[in-house]
Amino acid sequence: MNCLVTGGAGFIGSHLCDRLLDAGHRVICLDNLCTGARENVAHLIEHERFVFLERDVSYPERYREDVRERLDFVFHLASPASPVGYLKMPIETALANSAGTWATLEVAHEHGARYLLASTSEVYGEPLEHPQRETYWGNVHPNGLRSCNDESKRFAEALSVSYRRHRGTEVRIVRIFNTYGPRSDPDDGRVVPNFVTQALRGEPITVYGDGTQTRSLCFVSDMVEGILRAAFTPGTAGDVFNLGNPNEYTVLEYAQLIKKLSGSSAPVVFRPFLSEDDPSRRRPDITKARAVLGWQPSVPLVEGLEETLRWFRTRLRLGA
Ligand code: UDP
Helix, strand or coil, X not given: CEEEEECCCCHHHHHHHHHXXXXXXXXXXXXXXXXXXXXXXXXXXXXCCEEEECCCCCCHHHXXXXXXXXXXXXXXXXXXXXXXXXXXXXXXXXXHHCHHHHHHHHHXXXXXXXXXXXXXXXXXXXXXXXXXXXXXXXXXXXXXXXXXXXXXXXXXXXXHHHXXXXXXXXXXXXXXXXXXXXXXXXXXXXXXXXXXXXXXXXXXEEEECCCCCEEECEEHHHHHHHHHHHHHCCCCCCCEEEECCCCEEEHHHHHHHHHHHHCCCCCEEEECCCCCCCCCCCCECCHHHHHHHCCCCCCCHHHHHHHHHHHHHHHCCCCC
């Protein structure tokens, strides 16, 4: 199969490229490296079924001609995804999810390809329903600091299902909840990269707020398995799936666990929130993914964090 993976040099995207190549597919990876990294795909550059295009997904005239072979599948993951990333690049983020989604849907339509939109748990905003099911419409600030991401992803969902309804494009949507693991950018400000980096360097572990806000963390290999099942399970066109780990902990608990697993003596300190609309809790209801895709996360938190710590030690060139 010929697959286009936008955001293929990103954290989740690069693991997705690996898995698609392992399964024998051809991969065109499109990434402008605004938050992705060349190192994430450096091991694939020589691969005979892999092509890397350093392009911005929001400007199709810059890559349309380069996609010569007929595509069978388009995975649209390109967009800054961490709060630090999209707060730094709000316009690029809003465009990747609007213009970029439009452009890739057009490509999919033209090629008769199937399509997967990587949406986000942020479409639920500050959720009034807990845990969040796919049927929950969300509680989102339309012009808050996070709106460049959450509102543009909501638009991306609306545009994708419009292509499905009016053009018959075979679209499915996955709402990705917090994900961690090797290749996440140490500087993207997310909770796990921050805590792991701080713990390994012996710097203060910065808990924002009082640390009672919750998140549910999914290891990246589980996430990619869920994405592949949503993409390739027959009969999923038009569907929306939550993908994430339903085990919920407070941010303070993550700080303490990472400190313990790393053997760090770094202090845990409290700092103000980065944005006023930091959701107070988040946990996916994955009943639908379990039933339709036969999927659920399998990597235990401690195991996933240990593997993440090993990768970060090497990445940061710190001894064990
Ligand atoms: N967080 C924190 N310290 C950090 C980074 C993040 O306390 O150094 C908190 C953040 O305020 C949020 C949670 O951890 O409540 C998850 O943040 P992240 O940026 O990973 O993603 P989000 O779930 O907000 O999109």
